[in-house]
Amino acid sequence: MTRPDTAPVRQGEELPLDALRGAMRGRVAGDVDALTVEQFPGGFSNLTYLVRAGDQEYVLRRAPLGPVAKGAHDMAREFRLLEKVSPALPAAPRVVLLVEDAGVLGSPFYLMERRRGTIVRTSLPAEYAALPDAPRRMSEALADTLADLHAVDIDAAGLRDLGKPEGFNRRQVEGWAGRWRRARELLQGSGDLPPPAELRDDLVIAWLEANVPAESAHTLVHNDFKLDNLMLDPHDPSKVRALLDWEMTTVGDPLVDLGLTLTYWTIPQQPGGVPNRIGAPAAGQGFLTREAFLSRYAQRSGRDVSNITWYEVLGHFKLAVIVLQIFARYRLGQTQDARFAPLGEQAVWLVQEAWRRISRETQAGAPFEATE
Template sequence: MTAPDAAPVRPGEELPLEALREALRGRVPGDVDALEVLQFPGGFSNLTYLLRLGEQEYVLRRAPLGPLPKGAHDMTREANLLSRIHPVLPVAPEPLLVVEDAGVIGSPFYLMERRRGTVVRTSLPPEYRELPGAPERLGAALIDTLADLHAVDIDAAGLRDLGKPEGFNRRQVDGWAGRWRRAREALKDTGDLPPPAELRDELVIAWLEAHTPNETAHALVHNDFKLDNLMLDPRDPGRVVALLDWEMTTLGDPLVDLGLTLTYWTMPELPGGAPNRVGAAAPGFPDRDALVARYEARSGRRVADALPWFEVLGHFKLAVIVIQIFARYRLGQTQDPRFAPLAKQAAWLMRRAWELIRTQDARE
């Protein structure tokens, strides 16, 4: 079966084939001399490739190009996480090989098993359009997978050392606020962001700091849980084949995941500017309240009253993620043209976070 989502490698993101062949030779099954490399076009962070070694296929993950924040995009950590999570949560793909030598392709990387399925990005794909109830089943699969992730017994699975859940919410605010300010400083002379008085970014940060709740639970947190990080059965949008992109996974408050998931689900446009035709505003898809109700039913926990703070954090966190990517693009550290609209997207997210705050304050 071919890889419908894989395409020729983007210019500037090619892999050094000879060095890669030698690094793989004798370490994984397959015909290394027949190596063929394609690239998965989705995502704005780590680079993901399809490797074909004759009849064998693998997925390679590496950090993005350009200078990176300290500790970010750690492929060795991500592979180690997957090796421990895969046995207790089978939707997590199995890592097969880690290469820590950055000299091979320009950064450490790892190979994981190749899983086949449908990734839904901005619209319902053709294979689902004639299936009865496909939008509702897709939304259910999204939220059920999130609840199941949070239901993993971190102590029984031996995962307690993956992070420090105590104080997680406060660290989220402090960490993302610092990243936002550094990216804003890097762009201060470019005119790409509105002035702080218009953007209200510092007011958003101050509100998050003043209202930071204690953790509602200690759980495995994916930290970037969204629809296009799921791979689905092409014949059944209600069956998840894989959950991808585990780079930021840690232990913390599960509502941080839910808040970000709802952020993505309710946005009119997804990062990059594509209209969101698979979210809360699209015909047939469950709305925000329906997702929350299903999460409560699946998890057995009442969460609706606590969610406003986490949804503000979700909008703020996504604003930081996209402005960091845009800053790398604006400063010439990466050439991917998909990044050009991200400054406007970050500004929209920040303004939306402020609107949510004003709505919440009016209710109190």
């Protein structure tokens, strides 16, 4: 979705402008004959472009190049989700046009409004340098927006059928375990992954399966909620202009979102190997600690977060799966994006960190037995 900084379109990811003009003509405002396209450089999944039609600006999203998993990168689903969410949650952008004909651009795509603001990725941007409490304010905005997302009435918004909330947590483990094993098989013999006894991936899966909690509630689950998916007011980091990247949103246990958010908040490197100076142990002064973030969310949402370790372990494992899938596509030559080269090592670190958290939990008195 929208990013504050655009760049020329990456080689191999260009859009056929004549076909795009034809799909837009008469269906959106603006001069499509004066169409220009740039690309938003962030993100590792769907491709996102800034499309200008004269004085009108839109954001275009489409699936990544190469083979994609069945059911993934469903642009029609994402479009229809935002149609229902945006009236109930101001942070959700308004969608404009859906084109399901894959013959136009090579895959279905949609256009949405462009919103402007600041996105904070791995360090404090210049516009916040003069605001001494900016780290605290954006931290609180992140926690509050997550709680507000989970407060959306899924029945009133017509969103309950978006997923199958009953048994959500167990299906999460089963689904992500299957994706991990398939990606691991693609890399078999490559030397990119350590042996199972060192990696501990099967032990992580076994622990998650053995300790699945009942769903704490049934709400919207964004499934990729993190600071750089928020667009903030450049002058006031406590104000959220937009919540971005809705492709994996479903209905399920809200603490699954919280666990993944804490994973992003505390890892020393973001996907791609970029140092994480926000939220991680070595973060700059003023950001909420993990514990303060948990407390803020609990206070805003009224939810019990005492069983958060299981959700954090799942968060680490899910992120490991996502980055390993992308890395496998890179190693198999399905994409040439050099940003993907470090993702194999990062997937390994995430799985091993999940095991370290399990080890601390079991040492604290929660018994767990599994064979290597």
